[in-house]
Amino acid sequence: MMRKFNPVLCTLNNVLFIIFIFVQSVEAFDHKHLEASDKECSIGLPGLMIALADKKEKLARFKEEKFLDILDEPLKSEGTLHYLAPDYMEKITTKPEMERLVVKKEVVSIFDKHDESQTFSLDDYPALKELINGIRFTLLGNLTALKKYYELNFKGNCNQWNLKLTPLKVSVFGVLDRIIILGKNDNVEKITWIEVSGDYTVMTIEKELL
Amino acid sequence: MKPSSKIILWIGILFIALLVVITRARIETDISLFLPRSSSPQEQFLINQFRQGPGSKLLVVSLQGAESKALAQLSNSLTQKLKGNKAFTKVLNSEESATTEIEGFLFSNRYLLSDSFKPEKFSPKSLHETLSETLKRITLSRGVIEKRYLGRDPTGEFMSLLRSWSKGSLLNKKHGVWFSADGKNAFLVIEVFSEGFNLDQFEKAVHIIGDNFKELKQNSSAVINIVGPPAFAVASRDSIRRDATKLSIIATCFVIGIIYLVYRSIPLVLLSMIPLFCGVLISVAVIILIFGSIHGITFAFGIVIIGVAIDYPLHLFSHIKDKESPAEAMDRIWPTIRLGVLTTSLGFISMIFSNFDGLIQLATFTVCGLITAALVTRHILPFIIDFIKLAKLSSKVGSIPFEILTRGKPLFYILLAGVIIFVGINRDGLWENDIAQLSPVPKSQLALDKQMREELQLPNVTYWVIVKGKTEESVLQITERVTDKIWVLQNQGALSSFDTVTKYLPSIEKQTQRIEALPAIDQLKQNLRIAIKGLPFRENAFKRFIQEVSQAKNSKFLTSGALKGTILESRINKLFYHQEAFWFSLILFNGDIDKKLIGNAINELLSENVFVLEPRKTSSNLVNRYRDRALLFFGWGCLIIVITLRVALRQWSSVGRVLIPILGAVLTVIAILVFFKVQLSLFHLVSLLLVIGLGLDYALFLNHKQVSNEERSKTYHALLVCNLSTLTAFGTLAFSTTPVLRAIGTTVSVGAFLCFLFAFIFASKPKLVENSI
Numbered sequence: 010m011m012r013k014f015n016p017v018l019c020t021l022n023n024v025l026f027i028i029f030i031f032v033q034s035v036e037a038f039d040h041k042h043l044e045a046s047d048k049e050c051s052i053g054l055p056g057l058m059i060a061l062a063d064k065k066e067k068l069a070r071f072k073e074e075k076f077l078d079i080l081d082e083p084l085k086s087e088g089t090l091h092y093l094a095p096d097y098m099e100k101i102t103t104k105p106e107m108e109r110l111v112v113k114k115e116v117v118s119i120f121d122k123h124d125e126s127q128t129f130s131l132d133d134y135p136a137l138k139e140l141i142n143g144i145r146f147t148l149l150g151n152l153t154a155l156k157k158y159y160e161l162n163f164k165g166n167c168n169q170w171n172l173k174l175t176p177l178k179v180s181v182f183g184v185l186d187r188i189i190i191l192g193k194n195d196n197v198e199k200i201t202w203i204e205v206s207g208d209y210t211v212m213t214i215e216k217e218l219l
Numbered sequence: 220m221k222p223s224s225k226i227i228l229w230i231g232i233l234f235i236a237l238l239v240v241i242t243r244a245r246i247e248t249d250i251s252l253f254l255p256r257s258s259s260p261q262e263q264f265l266i267n268q269f270r271q272g273p274g275s276k277l278l279v280v281s282l283q284g285a286e287s288k289a290l291a292q293l294s295n296s297l298t299q300k301l302k303g304n305k306a307f308t309k310v311l312n313s314e315e316s317a318t319t320e321i322e323g324f325l326f327s328n329r330y331l332l333s334d335s336f337k338p339e340k341f342s343p344k345s346l347h348e349t350l351s352e353t354l355k356r357i358t359l360s361r362g363v364i365e366k367r368y369l370g371r372d373p374t375g376e377f378m379s380l381l382r383s384w385s386k387g388s389l390l391n392k393k394h395g396v397w398f399s400a401d402g403k404n405a406f407l408v409i410e411v412f413s414e415g416f417n418l419d420q421f422e423k424a425v426h427i428i429g430d431n432f433k434e435l436k437q438n439s440s441a442v443i444n445i446v447g448p449p450a451f452a453v454a455s456r457d458s459i460r461r462d463a464t465k466l467s468i469i470a471t472c473f474v475i476g477i478i479y480l481v482y483r484s485i486p487l488v489l490l491s492m493i494p495l496f497c498g499v500l501i502s503v504a505v506i507i508l509i510f511g512s513i514h515g516i517t518f519a520f521g522i523v524i525i526g527v528a529i530d531y532p533l534h535l536f537s538h539i540k541d542k543e544s545p546a547e548a549m550d551r552i553w554p555t556i557r558l559g560v561l562t563t564s565l566g567f568i569s570m571i572f573s574n575f576d577g578l579i580q581l582a583t584f585t586v587c588g589l590i591t592a593a594l595v596t597r598h599i600l601p602f603i604i605d606f607i608k609l610a611k612l613s614s615k616v617g618s619i620p621f622e623i624l625t626r627g628k629p630l631f632y633i634l635l636a637g638v639i640i641f642v643g644i645n646r647d648g649l650w651e652n653d654i655a656q657l658s659p660v661p662k663s664q665l666a667l668d669k670q671m672r673e674e675l676q677l678p679n680v681t682y683w684v685i686v687k688g689k690t691e692e693s694v695l696q697i698t699e700r701v702t703d704k705i706w707v708l709q710n711q712g713a714l715s716s717f718d719t720v721t722k723y724l725p726s727i728e729k730q731t732q733r734i735e736a737l738p739a740i741d742q743l744k745q746n747l748r749i750a751i752k753g754l755p756f757r758e759n760a761f762k763r764f765i766q767e768v769s770q771a772k773n774s775k776f777l778t779s780g781a782l783k784g785t786i787l788e789s790r791i792n793k794l795f796y797h798q799e800a801f802w803f804s805l806i807l808f809n810g811d812i813d814k815k816l817i818g819n820a821i822n823e824l825l826s827e828n829v830f831v832l833e834p835r836k837t838s839s840n841l842v843n844r845y846r847d848r849a850l851l852f853f854g855w856g857c858l859i860i861v862i863t864l865r866v867a868l869r870q871w872s873s874v875g876r877v878l879i880p881i882l883g884a885v886l887t888v889i890a891i892l893v894f895f896k897v898q899l900s901l902f903h904l905v906s907l908l909l910v911i912g913l914g915l916d917y918a919l920f921l922n923h924k925q926v927s928n929e930e931r932s933k934t935y936h937a938l939l940v941c942n943l944s945t946l947t948a949f950g951t952l953a954f955s956t957t958p959v960l961r962a963i964g965t966t967v968s969v970g971a972f973l974c975f976l977f978a979f980i981f982a983s984k985p986k987l988v989e990n991s992i
Contacts, residue, residue, distance in 0.1 A: 075357065079370045079760035084358040100360065108359045119361055127361075130392060208366065 054163045055152060065094040068218040075210045083211075089218070222602045229599050233497060236504035244503065245512035260830055261837045264685055264803070275680065275834075276308075276421075278447040279671045280407040280428060281399070285441040290405040291394030293432075293441055298407060300431045306424045309410035312396040324787060325384065326368075329376040330737060330771040331730045332723075334383070338736040340374045341743060346750035349374055354754065371763045384722070391674065399674060404444075406675055411449050418456055421449035446668040448680065451660045458660075462957045463519075466964075473947040474529070481940050482536055486607055491532040493603075494595040498528050498588035505587045506580055514580055520905045521584035523963055526948070527563070527912040528592030530941040531556055532600055534920070537937030540929060545601035551930075553597055555923045560593040562863045562919075563912045566856035570849075578849060589912075624979040631980050635883050638890040649889075651898035652843055676715055676809040683832045684806040684821065691779055694795070694802040695726035697829060701806060704820045714817070715810040720795035723787055730776045740769050846901045853904065860915070868922075873983075876922050880977030881914035888970045902962040910970030913945060917974050921982035942975040 068091050074083040088102040098112040107122040118128040155161070162173035172190045191199040202210040280297075282290045294312045301310040330336060339345055350373055356362025357369070368377055391398055397406040409428065413420040425445055432443045478488045499522060506513045534556060539548040563585075570582035642649070672679070684701060688694035702719045709716065721729070738746070747761050775781065779795065782788050795804045808817070818831060825831070864874045885907055892899060920934050949971065952964025 075366070077357075077366065077369070079757055080755045081757055082755045084354060084755075086358050102359055105358060106355065108361070110360045121361075206367070 054161060067092040070215045070218065071212055072215060073210060073212045075208070077208050078206065225598050226602060229595070233500065236500050239504040239507055240500065243507050243511075245507070246518065247512045247514040260685075260687065260827060261832050262841055264687075264830075264832060275448045276411045276413055277677060278409045278411060278424070278428070278445055278450055279668065279675065279677070280409060281444045281446070281667070281671060282405040282407075282432075282441050283403055283444070285439050287393050287398065287402055287405070289439055290441060291396045291398075293435055293439070294396045294405040294407055296435050297428075297431060300435065301409065301428065304427060306412055306420070306427050307409055308412045310407065311409075312405070312407045313392065321384075321787070322381075324785065325380050326372075326377050327767075328774070328777060329372065329380055330768070331733055331774065331777055332725065333376045333380050333733070335379045336374075336376050336733060336736065338738060341738050341746055343746045343749035346373065346746055347752070347754070350750060350754055350756070370760055371767060373761060373764055397675060399671075406671060408675060408677065413449070418452055422453045422456075425450055425453050444667070446664055446671060451664070451668070454664075455660055459957050459959060462955050462960055466951050466955055466960065470948040470951040473951065474944045477940065477944050477947060478533070481936075487536055487604075490600060490603060491529060491536070493600065494531050494592035495525065495528045497595045498525050498592035501591040502584040502588040506583055509583065510576075510580060513584075514577065516577065517580040517584055520581055521588065523905060523967070524581070524585045524909050524912065525588035525592065526909055526945070526967075527916055528589060529944065530913070530916055530937075531592055531596040533940045533944070534937045535596055535600060535604075537940060538930070538933045539604075540933070545604040549597055549601045552920075552923075555919050556593055556596070556916075558864075558867050559912075559916045559919050560589050561867075562860050562915055564589055565863050566860045566911070567908075569855035569859055570852045577845070578852060585908075624976070625982060627980045631883060631977060635886065638883075638886045641890050642886060642893060645893045649893065649899055650843065650846070651900045652839055673811050678718070678807040678809060679812055681833055681835055682808060682812060682814050682817070683834070684817070685830050685832050686804040686806075687828045687830075688802050689800070691797075691802050692727055694804045695721055695724065696728055697824070698804040698806070699726055699729060701821050701824055701829060704824070705806065705817065708816060708820055714808060714812050717806060717808045718794060719806045720791050720804050723791050724777055724779060724782065724795065727776050727778075734772060734774070737768055737772055740765060740772075743768060842901065846904060849901065849904055853908070857911075860911075873922060876981040876983060877915065877918040880918055880981045881911055881974060883977045884914055884970050884973035885910060887973050888966055891969060892966070897962075897965075900962060902959050903966050906963045906966035907970065909967050910974060913941075913967075913971050914974035914978065916941070917978040918981065921978050924983075938975065938978075942971060945971045 068089065070087070070089050072085070072087045074085050076083045085105075086102050087104045088100065091097075091099040091101070096112075096114050100110045102108040102110075109118075109120040111118045111120070115130050116128060117130075118126045120126045158177055160175040160177055162175070164171055164173075170192050172192075174188045174190075175186075186203045186205045188203070189201045191201070198214065200212040200214075202212070282293055282297075285293075298310050298312045301307055325332065340349070353362060353365055353369060353373070353375070357366045365375065365378060368375070372378075391400050393402055393405075397408075398404065399406065409424075411421055411424040413424075428445060429443065475488050478491055479485065482488070502521060502525070503513055503518070506517065534552050535545065535549055538552050539545055567582040567585045570578045571586075671677075684705075686694050686698045686701060688697060698719060699721050702717075702721055705714075705717055705719075708714050725733075743765060747765070751760070779791070782791065793805070794807070795802070797803075814833075821829070821831075861874065861878065864877055865871065868874055868877070888907070888910065889899065892903065917938055920938060923934070946968050949964045949967035952960050953968055955961045955964060
């Protein structure tokens, strides 16, 4: 099968996936919206989506570790994540170096520490656009649209749960095998992003700022 | 031979000709067959390029008139639909992404292909720096793809190769497909499959696109616009065809009307068409038998030139006297018609020796057509007229004192002198040297095409650099030297991008250099050990890298043969190919370019084997050379005409009376065209051939010894009818919007009128033997 290949796409896939999962999970367990299900401590995906549809903005700190097969120790970074409905997303890395990744409507920009940026349009990367739309559908609480891109696997109760996302189309994600999101109560604690090669990335959400 | 057997023989011949035409008729449209054998490397190359030129088969399709989302959807579904069709070799509505196959090829051949690799990159210090930089990028968002290849390609040769392969500049897009900058037009680029510059295949392709579009758009308000060389070629042919059909119907109606008004007989109208029709039929059959097919250009020009044949039956009709059988009338006028046919035919015969396929076909067509038409008029028509027992014809124009014109000689000579001086002064700009000016494609379409090509950064069709050589390796080496210069320009930002075979297939020399630059494996291992000090790499982190470098050192060199059957083949076969003992490599530029700048950059490398090709300029040169050759044979033809007339008329003074009016008419037509700022083309030349044929006909009849006033007046009648029908027929064409048809129409109608006028000036004084009627 012919597979589309694109370095920028893959980079952003990874990054945006993390943002996506992060925001999705965080939003999903916003306790204000889930008071009803809290009592029984059971939660379903559809209920989550309904709650998400209400949420307009998110801001949180993160820590990230990348485990590579050829490295003795992981590569560490940290920063903040920001989402503003319906189509603004930002990942600011503060350590080890300043970097800002912004997705605004159809335009993606990466700013380095000197604030020099690379900008391109999502229209140039249909696969990436598909992914962004997936995130948007999640944040907008659109379960039907989300199911178009991933196989969703949700387990557990409000004390301990996990959500597994497996890309439906191998062609879009290429290197990605699956994503596992762990959470407790109304918090997303950990997002693990596993590659086909065995390398993996763990993002820990430390603190919500909003 | 008895009349009945003549008619049977005639029907038999017509039947055979018809059979030949029906069973074997093939109209050739491949323009390259009509081009002269050439000499300069540019011309040779161009003619080959008519068969497989890059860009010359590219169509740009623009969709507009609906919301951008709907247009994008249409663009996608149209692309999907057309992709499976064999009429196209390429259908794109967004960049062609590198596929895993190309990715794999690039990865495993990265050390052969990469231009950026330097041995210093593998030094301990440099490796250490590269690795720590890469780790930093991987930690951040922008290095995730590098992570994938870090263990196998720590210096990132693959990534830089990939970057140089995908075009640097990004085209404007919306909803994932190409759009114009203003977002109103969705663009598709389609390459048509065609053997040579074949109009029929182009036409089919354009129709398939249009039909699919109609089917897909359903009720949407979207409209399609197809531009590009194949579409233009088809459109010009269509527009010429449409124009020609429309105008020839109008012209035919006029001519039929005139003939009917003059003779008041429908059968005669029909009969007057028979010789010309037979002439065309026999000519086509003969050409098919000799050449296997007839070229569209021969057919079109041929019919124009033998248009004079319609005059033969008119002469016959007008010359029939009271109480005289048509055969008797024919016997009287036959010597004059025969001389006219003979002279014109001999004039064309010189072209048969031109060693020039197009001209030979044209000459054959004309000679066969004229002789057939004359013979049919001579041997068949009188019997048909007899057979259908026509009512008596009244054909006299006694009242017009044409003789008065013979007093106009001094005036004519003054005019002639003026014309010669005028043409002489203006002889420099006489010929149209840019054939594109003759294109009936509207300027707005051409401008749209140019704009779209620039927006889509398609290969520029006006400027190529070509390298030619005896061996694959020599051509690749020279191409590398040329592209080195062009790289410098691109790095300076002087041009957007260009494509060359050596990107995909470097010379063996270059590949050897690159492989030799790789360090010894033990050295590399040691360098790596030093390099990873202070970095978090595992001890055997680069096992695969070392393995792959050692494989690369023993890898087979890439050759065009080795790339056959791979996805790379289609990518390079337009840039590099073998033809008739030579290898050719093309360097193509995308978007708008500064020709002068490139010319200067590669100037010192230009030679017989490295040359710049500007297709439009070269094809104009080709057509102009064709015209010059035709002109030469035109000159020889005139000489033959003079000699024939001298032999037939026995006196130079008679030859003068016949030829001076024609010469005057031809020169005056040219002067008139020049005066109206019309530059002459091949089409004018062809039209002048008809003018000469008509002029000979008029002049010979007016200098033919008339035995009676009645006959004299019948000749006037005949000439008047002939001239009037020619004037209306070609006068109609003069109003065409197609430059080619307009050229033919104006030249012939003005020329025919002048021939008519001047022929009277030089008509022999009537030395009439008055017969009692």
